[in-house]
Amino acid sequence: MLVSLNWLNDYIDVNDYKPEDLAEIITKTGIEVESVNPVAEAAKGIVVGRVVSCEQHPNAEKLSLCQVDIGEGILQIVCGAPNIAEGQKVPVATPGAVLPGNFKINKTKLRGEVSNGMICSLQELGVDEKDVPKEYQEGIYVFPEDVNLGDDAVSLLNLNDIIIELGLTPNRSDCLSMAGVAYEVAAALGREYKLAEEEVETSNEKAEKMVKVEVEDPQANPYYGAFILKDVKVGKSPLWIQNRLTAAGIRPINNVVDITNFVLLEYGQPLHAFDFDRFGSSRVVTRRARSGEKITTLDDQERTLSPDHLIITNGENAHAIAGVMGGAESEVQENTTTILLEAAYFNPANVRQAAKDHGLRSEASTRFEKGVDPNRVERAGIRACELLQQYAGATVLEGPAKFDQLDRSENKVQMNSLKINERLGTEISNEEIAYILERLQFTYESNGDEFLVYAPTRRGDIVLFEDMLEEVARIYGYDNLPFTLPSGAAHAGGLSLEQKLKRGMKAYFEGAGLDETITYSLTSEKQAAMLVSKEVEELTPTPVKLAMPMSEDHSHMRLSILPELLQSISYNSARKQQNIAYYELGTVFISQEEEVTKQPHEMLRASGAVTGEWLAHPWQQEKKVVDFFVVKGIVEGLMKWLDLDVKYTKAKIEGMHPGRTAVVTTAEEEIIGFVGQVHPKVQNELGIKDTFVFDLNAEMLIDIYQKEEAFETIPRFPSVNRDIALVVEDSVPAGHIEKTIYEAGAPLVKQVRVFDVYQGEHLEEGMKSLAYRLLYLDPERTLKDEEVEAAHEQILKEVKDKHNAELRA
Amino acid sequence: MKERLQELKAEALNKVDEAREVQHLKDVRVEYLGKKGPITEVLRSMGKLSKEERPVIGQLANDVREDIAQAIEKKQSALEEAALEKQLEAESIDVTLPGRPVQVGGPHLLTSIVEEIEDLFIGMGFEIKEGPEVETDYYNFEALNLPKGHPARDMQDSFYITEELLLRTHTSPVQARTMGLKNGSEPVKMICPGKVYRRDTDDATHSHQFTQIEGLLVDKHVRMSDLKGVLNTFAKQMFGAEREIRLRPSFFPFTEPSVEMDISCKVCGGTGCSVCKGTGWIEILGAGMVHPNVLEMAGYDPKEYSGFAFGMGPERIAMLKYGVDDIRNFYINDQRFLKQYHKA
Structure with a gap:
């Protein structure tokens, strides 16, 4: 999640924190900040100018010679952009300005004509290519009419913003919205916050009159709200909305799409706008797709569906894969005037399956997969209506038409401060615990050491005592936990045999x-x-x-x-x-x-x-x-x-x-x-x-x-060594003779070692000589010569019998 | 007779002095001190002397013998010393030539790291437990609070063999197995190192096979501050006494609360540098208090028993500690790489 600090400041004052310090606090209390970066590299000296006149450059076919009014005077500027035109308000880098990459702008001459600066594209101002609206990708940026000449373009375009990137763990999907981030930051800092309050004036006409909502599988789709907006004028959204989207890494498209995206970011609730005329029916029916059913999605791909996928239909055809992507057929276009705005709760598992099957992970599907806040679904729809009324001239019908079996109840968690302290190894007072709950904006009832917490629905991850234990611990601060060592019975660790x-x-x-x-x-x-x-x-x-x-x-x-x-x-x-x-x-x-x-x-x-x-x-x-x-x-x-x-x-x-x-x-x-x-x-x-x-x-x-663990005692009586050299055929393995020696010499022969193997001169072809050193020992007494001699004779006899081995001369 | 003895002595000492070889000294000994030598002769002829003279001459003769014998001995050791010196001089070698190489092998860097960690925790009373690398779905996931359908156990992320068998994705199943053997009534204090597998394409930072070492302590009255104390002891011994640790909130299905542990950056000492990406901290491990569902599935009553668990990657530790920049190095077995870390 990319969090714009300028945006966050709308809800909670964090101006007095250095971005890095704020990031550190957020990381330590709850959510890892992965990076802190400016939205664009630093630029200065860029102002709004109006192109007063624009003529072909006398010496260059592809260049234009422009007179640009920057409020305090007129500058002649040579411009190469294909989309430059008279009357436009544009970002002008005046002489002395610095563009990203430390690119300094000076007065210069281009093909013989003086150029007092540069008219800029968004890319030149440091905006990421992928966030630049399509119409400005190949040329200069053009401001809406309501900006003033000479104003600072960098702040108008929000290029001085700082973006904090949050690495969200799966349990903290509540922070997939700016409102959620504001709650979290308020808890971390112990500060007041103020969120947007949605409110819209509706016409007398009722949405229900125009559309009926039917849900076939309430388990998969417990809530579906259909707002109807008439007289919509599709166009550009205001600069501030565009800026918010750009900062969050979403490219502005038009006011309708931008506003649904803006509310997605603000409330964490994905919305979808259908062109109601193209939707082609006054029934919205959500159901599981039939096996083999097809839909062409917004990206012009034909997709084959299965009963694992929930779809939005007009009673007959699929117009959207629920929570994943809309259909091309009812896509909002420039000439769209009536909108069906969907605000719904889809079961996470269904959305996850569909997004996976179709390889479509989007901002919307990510949020549905993790579960959206049941108490903000409809409110997000109202917020979008409010903005569409304001910025797209929409007339909002009273509504929405809806199906509603959504469980909006809060999870109740009982906790006891003694148990909290026992589990954490701390001594946190009841007052401190109460203060922590207030910072978290969790309602609770308390009686001495007992607390009954009503976990807000945006925090669906809080179910058990241990979940609350974590909330208390992280706001109390892990830095404040003491260092102790386990008190259990002493335990001899070690390696097994x-x-x-x-x-x-x-x-x-x-x-x-x-x-x-x-x-x-x-x-x-x-x-x-x-x-x-x-x-x-x-x-x-x-x-x-x-x-x-x-x-x-x-x-x-x-x-x-x-x-x-x-x-x-x-x-x-x-x-x-x-x-x-x-x-x-x-x-x-x-x-x-x-x-x-x-x-x-x-x-x-x-x-x-x-x-x-x-x-x-x-x-x-x-x-x-x-x-x-x-x-x-x-x-x-x-x-x-x-x-x-x-x-x-x-x-x-x-x-x-x-x-x-x-x-x-x-x-x-x-x-x-x-x-x-x-x-x-x-x-x-x-x-x-x-x-x-x-x-x-x-x-x-x-x-x-x-x-086998027996050890032998070291012998106390002397041993006797005897060497023998035997001549045998080459094919006889030395190991076999060794074995025979052991057998024949038992029990006195304790060790047999080969010390020489010889073939060649003085030996017949195909024969080899093997020399062994034998060790005789009786652990009980000193051996007599005759005994060794007898054993030795027996050995010689047996190697002769078994291997035809002759004593070497 | 007196004069004769003095004469003999002077003669003999002179010969000793002139002797250049041990044999010469032997000759002198035979000549003067032998049974047929002049001194013996003198002693034999003492009968001719008066009663008073006898003891005087006798004494003198003995003294002369003694002096000669001593001189011979002294000279002999001098000659022997000289001979030895000469011999050793002749045996001199060029000590700057290289010695005979000894074939020396050594442990793999990961083994060194794992054993260092094992020994550290053994010192704190932990046991080492091992378990199968081909695991059942139950022990790898379900027993660890990852029921079927949980997003974190995607088929895409694990090497399944059948629907019920897979290559373990962590060493935590060893913890579940060990706890399961205790009938919910005995404490557990263990660490489990081993190979684990995930469906990652091998590159500089990913490996489909890697190593994990996890720890678990379950007992009555285990506190989160105990986890902090044990990890702090570990971090200081493993990375240096000057290192600080910090815990920050995280999420794992098998622990609640869950934390990640950072240690202060060695390179900058906490002020921020490129190694710690400017934060002053380096992430080392994940940990937390054992989730009550996990305790319950293993047969423990979570109201009575609590515990903590932690897990870390020896590859990552090796990379941080020794600056290894590509995880594939641990498995390619380039001899130059292996040898370099034998002293680690």
Whole structure:
């Protein structure tokens, strides 16, 4: 809502406040002021002049040579506007004047002729193009006849006004009117105010004689008033009305339209004027539209209606979509003489639906959607009649003809000052509360601490005690509330074990050299099903799809974090950042239904992607490019941190390198994720180099961790180390041999580590040598050599039997 | 014999003095102090002396031994020290060459902000609660006093999956869920951070996915002044002790009264500048007293229980605190952006 301070001053004196200070007060008591701006950039030295004569410039076809009387003398001015004519009263920038943009006007010569100034257009005076009346858009502005020569044009055109822009919350639609703003400012300042009082002299003729109002759906349209005005002369509205509209950002059109708009701004009540002769009937029937019914609206669009839309008809055809837009057929035109003026209350929901369906949000629909003040509907109609009588020569018939089932009662709210103070933490006296209610112009009855408040109908938002609590608090001032701390029982806050583990995992990954990322949960249909871990795949999930996605890129909920993580790598790669190490701890969304009916399972996963150089120390000729084992090492480190035994088994996963991918399983053979290289085809599609990833079921990791909490004591007896080097066929996985060693060496073998892998000279083709370091330990006693020897022999026998492994010579 | 001992001593000390290596000292030790050395010889021949002379010479011989041994030891440590110095000199490196880089990762800026806020409220006795990102219409809207048909829950503004399921538009449903578990009789003191989603076209100031962190306190006798006190504590710890806060009226369907909280502008200190658009204040969060309908739907008697709630956007806080000028930066994951804020 744009509030003109000059206009506001008509109702309440705020001249002694600096606009910024006033804005601050309004913001603190109720409504946020979004901006404070002059209506136009500063201009000075502009006066009213009359074009005494206007001739063609002798040396320029498109210029005119004008003699302009500015009251204290005649100036010769060269003017290029096409609409300049003798006899016009126009804004003249005299030599020394300054136009917006600090444009100084000097005496000059144009094509050989002296020009003592400039005749101005509204745009040149700083008016926004969209607010300039159509007829002046392409040329100079022309004043109405009743202004005086030499008068200051800036104040005549209200260009010295200041506009305060209010950011209204949905509950404060009462301030969608100047009257509402005046109430609010009066309450904020504790000042007197005076609003316009509508009054109109009517003829003896009754509106009812000319028109009957019928309402089919009183729920949707509880009040409809039809005023009839005769002898209307459509023309320009007076300058002051035009100025008010311009300041509020509405373009002046003609007196009838301008006056309905003016009352809309003043009272917050939208009105509509029909050309009664073109309306074509003496019946106004409001009803829900029939399915497929059509109307051509004022903007010359043909629109198809539905029963969701309320329409105004002449008994047969639609002439307006209620509260949204009038029909072209009965539009007020220059030759209109009789007007049917509608002042009505339409149900907010109906108007909202129609405005939405037709994409027509207007000043009118906005106000109906929020609910207009039932006590001002008819009064707004009277106010418009008064102005039309005054400025359009209208004869107003006694009326209106109406349908009226409108509830005009006030909401009653009971409140108790003790409860107010208890809830606010204040000590506001009953007298102060009474004073606040008076400032708000709320009537009330009080008895000691009890107050019964009658909330005015313009404040339909006030229903509950809490609503009144807010009114009292905001006028009392939030600045005046004390600072206290909650008095309830002491409460030990903190993180749950799961939350601690999540933070711990993040710290682990970061310590391991990965940067945390946050990517989008919504992805494309294709990516949603990519790089999905096997244990998720086994649930046969269907990616959850949005009903109305905004784009194909964000249409489905992800089943894996990896695709978006790879997109991030691709983004960086395109920007010459080739060494990336990322992880993310986030949810994926698993629904096992074809058509979703329940909330999907939101599974926490920890995923990472690493590419480029892992380690580079150039002057020492050290450089390590990321490989499978870097990423596996990160996963192993996490498992060690969580104290979990896991196994890695080669596996094929869609989108992953078939020879360089392993699934990770727990000791109980449950799959908890995978680690490996992205398939080169996928890498190529994304334009990324070799990228290694991991994807782990963090939810399961946390679950398992929470179940296993036993700690072992540190052994007191010495352990024994033995190394063995085994020669096996290349195809035998080192992990299998490791497993056999553990099994054969149980219970004494506590740790098996590969410390060398060798192929080449001194070994047969197709063979490899694996060297292991074994750690033997008995936690209860010191081991004897013979015992270790026996176990060692058993191990050698079994690796020979199972894997055909020979002790390396 | 006396003279002989003095002679031996002078000889030995001279050799010690001339020794240039540890081995030389060992030779001197063997030569003079060994079992076959001259001093031992002297001692052995003491039998020839008179009873009176014996202890005198014996004493002298011992003193000479001691002096020589001491001299050897002293010289030895001097030689060792010199040798070490020489060795260390040879081991000298160019300390100005760069060290071996350590691969260091760090948290996302939003995580840093969220955890900072979490820790702050944990310090005030709050718990952290989390909830689903795909929510039911009931918890996302209805339980929060946004019944069906309410203008603020337009289909156009939310990502619906079905008529009853949608991506949560705020983290408030976690509050409704948590309250619902308390049978209307226990206090609630929680904050809930998380991802939320709205139908916005991504641009510099809008993101279809963003982060929210909301707080809730429900108990008997909760006052609006408590809200002001808690928010003031939060603002001063988060943004600096010199910051002032102010509350101004606002509107949210789930709170009444509703307020927005501003903090005084850091850049101008409250006098007005371009950052605070001349007002001296910067909007940080929305808050209010929990609406009685919300309490009632969660099973609390609003006559007995009251509460306050607040909510803020970590993206906005990060943008204000660290001058991030485009919200998309939080989700694009440009490495240069992420690394820059690891110390935040």
